[in-house]
Amino acid sequence: MAGVFTPWWRNRRLLPWIVQAAVGLLLLVLVAFLVGNLVRNLTAAGLLLSWSWLGNPAGFDISETLLPFDASLPYWRALLAGLVNTLRVVLVGLVGATLLGTLVGTASFSSNALLKRLARIYVELIRNIPLLLQLVFWYFVVFLALPNGTAAIQLPGVVLAKSGLFLGAPELVNGVWQSPLKITVEFGALLTGLVVYTAAFIAEVVRGGVASVPQGQWEAAGSLGFSPLQTLRRIVLPQALRVIVPGLNSQYISLAKNSSLAVACGYTDLYSVAETSLNQSGRAVEVVLILLGAYLVIDLLISAVMNGLNGLVQLRER
Amino acid sequence: MDAVPPLRLRPGAWQRLRRGLFASRVDGLISIVLIGFLLAAALGLAKWALFQAQWAVISANSTLFAVGRYPLEQQWRLWLLTTLLALATGLSWGLLRAFPRSGPPVTLWPRNDRWAVAILVVLAIWRPMALQLALPIQMRWWAITGLLLLARWAAGRWGQAIPQVSRRLVPLIWPLLYLVGMVLISGGLGLVQVAPSEWGGLLLTLLMSSFAILLCFPLGVLLALGRRSELPLLRWGSVLYIEFIRGAPLITLLFLGQNILGFLLPGGMAPDRVWRAAWVLTFFAAAYVAEAVRSGLSAVPAGQLEAARSLGLPLPLALIHVVLPQALRVALPATVGQFITLLQDTTLLSLIGLLDLLGTARTVMANPEFLGKNAEVYLVLAVLFWCCCAALGLGSRALEIRLNPQAQPSR
Numbered sequence: 224m225a226g227v228f229t230p231w232w233r234n235r236r237l238l239p240w241i242v243q244a245a246v247g248l249l250l251l252v253l254v255a256f257l258v259g260n261l262v263r264n265l266t267a268a269g270l271l272l273s274w275s276w277l278g279n280p281a282g283f284d285i286s287e288t289l290l291p292f293d294a295s296l297p298y299w300r301a302l303l304a305g306l307v308n309t310l311r312v313v314l315v316g317l318v319g320a321t322l323l324g325t326l327v328g329t330a331s332f333s334s335n336a337l338l339k340r341l342a343r344i345y346v347e348l349i350r351n352i353p354l355l356l357q358l359v360f361w362y363f364v365v366f367l368a369l370p371n372g373t374a375a376i377q378l379p380g381v382v383l384a385k386s387g388l389f390l391g392a393p394e395l396v397n398g399v400w401q402s403p404l405k406i407t408v409e410f411g412a413l414l415t416g417l418v419v420y421t422a423a424f425i426a427e428v429v430r431g432g433v434a435s436v437p438q439g440q441w442e443a444a445g446s447l448g449f450s451p452l453q454t455l456r457r458i459v460l461p462q463a464l465r466v467i468v469p470g471l472n473s474q475y476i477s478l479a480k481n482s483s484l485a486v487a488c489g490y491t492d493l494y495s496v497a498e499t500s501l502n503q504s505g506r507a508v509e510v511v512l513i514l515l516g517a518y519l520v521i522d523l524l525i526s527a528v529m530n531g532l533n534g535l536v537q538l539r540e541r
Numbered sequence: 542m543d544a545v546p547p548l549r550l551r552p553g554a555w556q557r558l559r560r561g562l563f564a565s566r567v568d569g570l571i572s573i574v575l576i577g578f579l580l581a582a583a584l585g586l587a588k589w590a591l592f593q594a595q596w597a598v599i600s601a602n603s604t605l606f607a608v609g610r611y612p613l614e615q616q617w618r619l620w621l622l623t624t625l626l627a628l629a630t631g632l633s634w635g636l637l638r639a640f641p642r643s644g645p646p647v648t649l650w651p652r653n654d655r656w657a658v659a660i661l662v663v664l665a666i667w668r669p670m671a672l673q674l675a676l677p678i679q680m681r682w683w684a685i686t687g688l689l690l691l692a693r694w695a696a697g698r699w700g701q702a703i704p705q706v707s708r709r710l711v712p713l714i715w716p717l718l719y720l721v722g723m724v725l726i727s728g729g730l731g732l733v734q735v736a737p738s739e740w741g742g743l744l745l746t747l748l749m750s751s752f753a754i755l756l757c758f759p760l761g762v763l764l765a766l767g768r769r770s771e772l773p774l775l776r777w778g779s780v781l782y783i784e785f786i787r788g789a790p791l792i793t794l795l796f797l798g799q800n801i802l803g804f805l806l807p808g809g810m811a812p813d814r815v816w817r818a819a820w821v822l823t824f825f826a827a828a829y830v831a832e833a834v835r836s837g838l839s840a841v842p843a844g845q846l847e848a849a850r851s852l853g854l855p856l857p858l859a860l861i862h863v864v865l866p867q868a869l870r871v872a873l874p875a876t877v878g879q880f881i882t883l884l885q886d887t888t889l890l891s892l893i894g895l896l897d898l899l900g901t902a903r904t905v906m907a908n909p910e911f912l913g914k915n916a917e918v919y920l921v922l923a924v925l926f927w928c929c930c931a932a933l934g935l936g937s938r939a940l941e942i943r944l945n946p947q948a949q950p951s952r
Contacts, residue, residue, distance in 0.1 A: 243774040250778065257805045264804040335568045336561030337575050351930035352923045353885035355892070356899060360923070363915040480790035486892060494792060507800040511793065519788045 265508065276504050277302075283499050285491045287407050298500055305496030306517055312413055312492065313479045313521065319418035320478060321471070324425025329455070331430050342426065349423035355484055357420055362412035362488035369408070372398045387411070409490040416488070421478045428470035432463035464536040472529035479521050493517055589916075598914040599921055600673040602905050609741015609896050615733060618725040619744070620681065625721065627689040629714050635696025636703075636711060649697050661686055719755070737815035741896035743925075745815070749897065750884045753822040757883070758876070760823065761830025762869075766860065768831065769838055779831070786828035791886055795821050795893050818890050826883045833879055837872025838864070870944050877937035881930045888926075898922055 231237055265271050281301040284294045288304040289311060330342040349357070367385065369375065373395065375384035382393040384400050388411055393402035436459045444454040485492035494514065501510045562572040599606070608619060638654065650658070665686035669679040700708075726748065728734035740748065767779035786794070798821035803811045811817070841864050849859035869876075891900035902918045905911055911918075 239772050243772050246772075246778070247774050260807055261801075261804050264808070268804075333571075334564055335571050335575075336558075337572050341575065347931070348927070351881070351927045351934070353888040353899075353926055355888040356919060356922055356926065359899075359915075360919045364919060483790040483792045484889070484892070486792075494790070494796075498796070501800065507804070511797045511801055514793045514796070515789050518790055518793065522788050 261508070270505060270508070272508060274509065276506055276509075279504070281500070282503060285496065286489075287410065287491065298504065301496050301500060302493065302513060305491060305493040308490065309479075309482055309485075309492040309494075309517075310521075312410065312417065312485065312490070313482050316414055316417045316421065316478055316482065317475055319414065320421035320425055320474075323418055323422035324474075325429050327422060327426035328429025329433065331426070332433060346423045346426055349420055350427075354416065354420045354481055355487055358413065358416040358484055358487045361416045361419075362409070365415075366408040366412045372400075375400065407490075409485075409488055412488040413482070413485050413490045413492075417478055417481060420481070421474055424474050424477075425471065428467055428474060429463075431470065432465075432467035433459060435466045436462045461536070465538065468529060468533045468536050472526060472533070475525045475529065476522050479525060480518060483518070594917050595914060596671075596917060598905065598911040598917050600671070602901075602911075603672045603674065605901055605905060606742045606898065608744045609901060610739050611741070611744065612733075612735060612739065615728075615735055618732065622722050622725045624685055624688060625718060627685045628692050629718055631689040631692025631694075632696045632711065632714070635693045635698075636700045636708070638697045639700030640708075649694075658690060661689070719751070737813050740815065742901045743898055745890075745895065746884075746887050746897045749815075749819050749822060749887045749890065750880075752819050753826055753883055754880050756823045757826035757830050760827035761876075762834050762865070764827060764831035765834035765838055768835055783828045783831050786825055787832070791822075791825055792889055792892060794825055795889060797821070799893050814893075815895060818893065818895060822883065822886065825886075826879060829879045829882070830876055833875035834868065834872045836875060837868035837870070840871040841867045870941075873941055873944070874937060877933060881933050884929060884933070885926065898925070 231241070262271070277299040278297045280295050281298050282294050283301070285292050285301060285304050285308075287308070289307050290300070290304050292300060292304045327342050327345055330338050331346075333339050333342075369383060369385040371385040375382050380390065380392060382389040382400050382402070385408065386400060387408055388406040389400050389402035390404040390406070391402050393400050395401075440458055440462065441454055444458045445451075449457065482492060483494040486495040486498065497510050497514050501507055504510075563569040608616065611619065634654075638649070638651070665682050669682045674682075724730055724732065726735065726740065726744070727737070764779045764783060767775045768783065770776050770779075795818060798817045799814065802817050805811075812820070845867065846859055846864050849863040850856070854862070887897055888899040890897040891903060894900070896904065899922065902922060906913075906915060906918060
C-alpha cells in the first residue's frame, strides 16, 4: 500500500467507527451531564432514590377499588389499587372497542347506502376530535346530567342514574339506588369514551382487512352457494384476520396508554394515584419510574398476547 | 355539438336512492329505523342549539378562548401577525394556482377555490357577528379576509410575471414569518415581553402544535435514518429511544417534564413550564414521526441508494437527493396523520395546568356565572378541533396529489 494515502474522511473502514465513537461520546457526555445533575439536585433536596417511602401510610383515599383500600394502608397498596383499576378499564375497554369497531367496520361494506355512509361519518367524526375532549364531554355533559332518584332511567334489572349504573335487581332505598353490582359514572364515562374513540380506529383496521380480500373471493363463495353472512364468516374473515390482527395490536396498546387520561373524568387509575402520591410524598423520580415501568409492562403483555394470536391466524404452509 | 339527447346510462337520483336504501326488505327496515333515528337526533340537537343552549358563555369569553390572558394593550401584535399570515396565505395560494405542476394554469379560480372563497367570506361575516364582537373588530376581520383574497387574486393574476429567482424565495417567507411571529408574540427586539404564562386559548394551542410539528419532523427523519443505519450504535440508540417513547403514555411524559426536568438540568437552566411541555410534545411526536418515515424509507428500493452511491454521491447527499424525496412522499399521509394526532394531543396540556383551549374552557366553566354550560363550550371546541384536523387531512391529500409524479393536472 506504499504511496497510496487515503485521507481519514474517505476511509470506508475507519469512518463508521469514527462516527460511532463521536456519537457514543456525545451520548455519554449528555447522559453523564443529566445524571450528574440529577444526583446533585436530588441530594440537595434530600430526595435521593429510595423505595422505603412505599411502605409509609398513603394518607389519601381512593374512591373506587376492587382491592380493599383505606387511607391507613401503605403507598404501594394505593399504587396497586390504581393499577388494578387501570387493568379493569383496559380489559373491559378492549372487548367493547373490538365489538363496536368490528360492527362499524363491517357496516362500511353494507349494501345499505345509508348505513355505509353513517359508518364513514362515525369514523371521520370521532377521529378528528381529541380523546380528552370526548372524555370530558361524556363525563360532564352526558353522565353527570343523568337524573337521580325516581327520575332515573329504569329498565328491567338495570337502572342508570347520576350516581351510577346499577345491575341485578336495583332498588330505591331512601331515594338512593342500591344493587349488588354497581358501576360508577366515572368508570362509565371513561369506558364509553375509550370504547367509542378506539372503535373508530379499529373500524378502519377491520375495513382495511376486509378490503384486502379480493372481490373474487366473495363472488366465488357466492357462486358456490354461500350466503353473504356465511361468506364473511367462512371465507373472508379468516383471510382478513391476517391483516387485521397486527393492526389491532397497536390499537390495543394505544387504548391502554389512553386509559391514563382517566384523571379527566375523576376515575382513579394508576396515573391518578401516582399523581396524588407524588404530591403527598414529593418522590418525583420514583413515581415516574413506576409509571413508565407499569405502562411498559402492560404494553408488552398486550403485544405478547397479540403476537400469539397473530401466530394462530397467519397462513401455515406445509 | 348536435342536439342529440344523451343516453341515460346512469340511473337517476330516485332510482339510485331506491337501490341504495330499499334494495331488500331488511335493507328497507334498516333504512327506515336509521332515518327515524337520524331525524330524531337532528331535531333534538336543533331544538337544543336554538332554544335551550345559552351561547353567551362563548361570546362573553371569546377573547379568552382566542388568546387567553394576553395583555389587552399588546394585542395589536397578534392582529398584525394575523394580517401577515393572511397575506402570506393569499400569496402562496395564488402562486400555487399560477404554476400548476404541468401545463399552463387552467383558470384563475378553479371550482375548489371558489368553494374556499365562499366559505372564507361566510366565515368572515358570520363568525364575528355570532360572537357579538364590537363593530370595529368585526370590520378588522372583514379587512383581513379582504386582504387575503386580494393577495390571492393578485398573485394568481400576475404570478407568472415574477422572475424565477425571486419566485424561488417565496417559500422562505414561511420560516421568516414564523420567526417574526415568535418575536411578535413573546416580545423582545424593542417590544414589551409577554411571558408564556400569559399565552392561552387557541393561541397557545396553535403555537404549541406548530412548534412541535416543525421540530419533530427533522428529528423524526434523523431517528428513522438512525434506525435503518448500518452502524450498530446509531441503530440501537434510535430503537431504544423510539420504543421507550412509544411505550409510555404522553401524560406520563408530560408529568416527567414538569416534575423531573428541573432536577436533570443545573439550577435555573430549566425552561418555563410552557416550553417544557412544548419540548416534551416535540420529543414525543418525533418517535411517532420516525416510525412513519421508516415505513416510507422501506418503500424505497435498496437499488436507489446503491445506484446513487456508485455514481459517486457521498452518503448524506445520496440520502438528501435520492432516497428521502421518494421516502417522504410515501410517508406523507402517515406523517400528517401524526401531526393531526399532535394537534389533538395539545389538549393534554390542560391536565398539567396549562391554559390551552381545553384548559381555558375549564377555567371559564369554573366561573360561577357560567357554571354548568359544559355542553355549549365542549361542542364549540369539538367543532373547532374537527375543522382544524379535517383541514390538515384535506391539505395532506392535496399535497399528495401535487407531489405524485403520475398525477393528472387538476381542473
